[in-house]
Amino acid sequence: MNAIAQRNADARLAAIVAGVVLSAVLVAGWACRHRFVDSLYREKVRAAEFTLDLVAAGSVLPLAAEDGLTLNSLVKGASPGEGRLFVSVSDAGGVVRADTDLSRVGSPWKETGKGGLELSRPILFREKPVGTVRLGLSTERLRADADRDSFPAAWILIAAILCAAAAGGVAFAVARMSPGSADAVAGSRSGLPGAAAEGEGVDPGTARNPVTVLFASVKGFRSFADASLPDDLMRNLKEIFSIASRNVLGYGGYVEKYQGESLTGVFGAPADLADHTRRAVRAAVSIQKALQEAAENGNELLRKVSIGISTGVVLSGQVPSGETSSPFYVGEIFDEAASLNRAAREGEIVISRDVYQSVQNLVAVEPLPPQGAGVGRGSWEAFRLLRIEERKNRA
Numbered sequence: 001m002n003a004i005a006q007r008n009a010d011a012r013l014a015a016i017v018a019g020v021v022l023s024a025v026l027v028a029g030w031a032c033r034h035r036f037v038d039s040l041y042r043e044k045v046r047a048a049e050f051t052l053d054l055v056a057a058g059s060v061l062p063l064a065a066e067d068g069l070t071l072n073s074l075v076k077g078a079s080p081g082e083g084r085l086f087v088s089v090s091d092a093g094g095v096v097r098a099d100t101d102l103s104r105v106g107s108p109w110k111e112t113g114k115g116g117l118e119l120s121r122p123i124l125f126r127e128k129p130v131g132t133v134r135l136g137l138s139t140e141r142l143r144a145d146a147d148r149d150s151f152p153a154a155w156i157l158i159a160a161i162l163c164a165a166a167a168g169g170v171a172f173a174v175a176r177m178s179p180g181s182a183d184a185v186a187g188s189r190s191g192l193p194g195a196a197a198e199g200e201g202v203d204p205g206t207a208r209n210p211v212t213v214l215f216a217s218v219k220g221f222r223s224f225a226d227a228s229l230p231d232d233l234m235r236n237l238k239e240i241f242s243i244a245s246r247n248v249l250g251y252g253g254y255v256e257k258y259q260g261e262s263l264t265g266v267f268g269a270p271a272d273l274a275d276h277t278r279r280a281v282r283a284a285v286s287i288q289k290a291l292q293e294a295a296e297n298g299n300e301l302l303r304k305v306s307i308g309i310s311t312g313v314v315l316s317g318q319v320p321s322g323e324t325s326s327p328f329y330v331g332e333i334f335d336e337a338a339s340l341n342r343a344a345r346e347g348e349i350v351i352s353r354d355v356y357q358s359v360q361n362l363v364a365v366e367p368l369p370p371q372g373a374g375v376g377r378g379s380w381e382a383f384r385l386l387r388i389e390e391r392k393n394r395a
Helices: 002-058 060-064 068-078 139-176 181-190 195-199 221-226 230-250 276-297 300-304 333-343 353-359
Strands: 084-091 096-099 117-125 128-137 207-218 254-259 262-267 305-321 324-330 349-352 363-372 379-388
Touching: 002 060, 002 068, 002 084, 002 117, 002 128, 002 139, 002 230, 002 254, 002 324, 060 068, 060 117, 060 128, 068 084, 068 096, 068 230, 128 139, 207 221, 207 230, 207 276, 207 333, 221 300, 230 254, 230 262, 230 276, 230 300, 254 324, 262 276, 262 333, 276 300, 276 305, 276 349, 276 353, 276 379, 300 305, 305 333, 305 353, 333 349, 349 353, 349 363, 353 363, 353 379
Parallel strands: 305 349
Antiparallel strands: 084 096, 084 128, 117 128, 207 262, 207 305, 254 262, 305 324, 349 379, 363 379
């Protein structure tokens, strides 16, 4: 009877511990979701800043030539959606030359009174300021959009954490009801190889994370840009980045940066996803499919996007940015992904050997000759991704 009572007491204790763990996980899950929302919010602001840079670059000649039609076309192309309240171009004297609100054209610039976040960029001609571009953002709309976009991925993450916590609770219950459990737990805690050594000399705000990097860019962009009007170029790039970032975020990734005609996505951090390589591959396939379908509307630039995917361990941390912080990453796999991207032709996806080994039961590929991996790396095998092969026994 004493043994039965002890087992019952152990079972009750295990249930209490599991309940506490599950409650803590729920709180942590919601905290992770809020961090994810903040990350998406920052990405939307960064996208607006990129648009602002494009408008500033495209406004130089029209502003100098007093070409109001072209300036207003630029403003009109940059205005729709994404929580944008207004876009305005003013000259060096502060007179508005183009604006979302045409009634403001010709008047001195003054605050709109709409509130929100106002971004600005100088318009430079031969390194001298000749005007200013301003863009107003509705912080409430951006936050609401980020909250909406983060909801599916956040719940997947919370569900995964809950499952892991539930499994841990069951394991604890079994251990409590097994003879010698206390010794086993103590042994497992003291027997972690290299646990202390791993944290030595590392900033508490940094971590080593296995991640997968997706690098997408436009082939032949320079010649296309030289032959295009600024507003057409901006509209086409915006469509590419919108499609690519939507799919990266949709598969649980993080848009690390936009640079020129390229986009870098990271899977596996800051969101800890065990299947980050599969997510990156599926995101790349989804991006190319969406781009090819959208190209039917006449934007041929969408057909010229190539993607390189690499996986490995990076050093990650947070960089303070005002009241928030942004993730940063250090690792050679970013150069590797860019090199794989250069090996890809228009509309293609090229993956590294490590990526292929992680997803070989999911994809059909074509081997490629070894590619130069850049500074500090030798050559590696690369594979052209042909398709994802969906079967019942495959993830």
